[in-house]
Amino acid sequence: MESNHNQYQDLAGKTALVTGGTKGIGKAIADKLSQAGARVIITARQQPEETNLAHHFIEADLTQPQQVDQLAQAIHETFGGLDILIDNIGGVTAPGGGFSSLTDQDWEQELQFNLLATIRLDRALLPRILEKKSGVIIHISSVAGVKPVWYHNLAYAVSKAGLNAYSKALSNELAPKGIRVLTVSPGATNTPLMQGLVQNFAATSGLSAEEAFQRMAAQAGGIPMGRMAEPEEVASLVHFLVSPAASYLTGANYLIDGGTVPVV
Incomplete structure (x- = not known):
């Protein structure tokens, strides 16, 4: 059943841009914003396999500064700017095993993918958004940014913690100028990336996929709701945050983790 927001x-x-919008959480967000009436642009490093795309696709590797500039120019020329920016790209690229398993290259790659790409894109697109004196930026972070698990995601967690700090600082700078900046931090979510992590852990640990997931969840402190989130659940939160109903919200980090983070 569609929400009242979508019905109205x-x-x-x-106009919205969703990076990493061809699969997983990004695709769910793009679909949800489109259902709510937005014109949606999506980006990814590779052309998606799906040929009948519902959204306007622009191929771009956001770890490459030149491609970021080209993306921004294409958006400005074709769409005249943005009202909503969803910085969603990211993922675990470095190996697990703790600090001794990570090289300088691992750290640099993780920071490029999960932090610097977002900063670079914001910098390219913000001047036009500021001209409108209104807009919303959502940074998709991770529960790992506030609750790292050293064995699985040390470098990823550090990069997401950096994203959280950047997002808070940017929100303070832009709030007086009419731009809202928020962070959404999903926990374990049923995406191809998460499925791959579980399968890899299962293969190296001699466990079934379900046993591997339960052990990973336990190492992260457990999930009181006992399951992963679905991408559509994350998308529903993002839709609310970019909607007029959330017009007084900025600077906050919204955890959507099934109760994983044990704080009041």
Whole structure:
């Protein structure tokens, strides 16, 4: 059943960019914003296998500064700017095993993918957004940024913690200028990336996929709800945050983790 927000097309007339929008959480967000009436642009490093795309696709590797500039130019020329920016790209690229398993290259790659690509894209697109004196930026972070698991995601967690700090600082700078900046931090979510991590852990540990997931969840402190999130659940939160209903929200980090982080 569609929410009332979708029924009323509360994003009609808005243009949104969702990075990493061809699969997983990014695809779910792109679909949700489109259902709410937004014109949606998606990016990824490779052309998606799906040929009948519902959104406007621009190929771009956001770890490459020149491609970021080209993306920004294409958006400005074709769409005249943005109202909503969802910085969603990211993922675990470095090996597990703790500090001794990580090389300088591992650290640099993780920071490029999960932090610097977002900063670079914001810098390229913000001047036009500021001209409108309104807009919303959502940074998709991770529970790992506030609750790292050293064995599985040390470098990733550090990069996401950096993203959280950057997002908070940017929100303070842009709030007086009419731009809202928020962070969404999913926990374990049923995406191809997460499925791959579970399968790899299962293969190296001699466990079934379900046993591997339960052990990974336990190492992260457990998930009181006992399951992963679905990408559509994360997308619903993002839709609310970019909608007019959330017009007084900025600077916060919203955990969507099934209760994993044990804080009040």
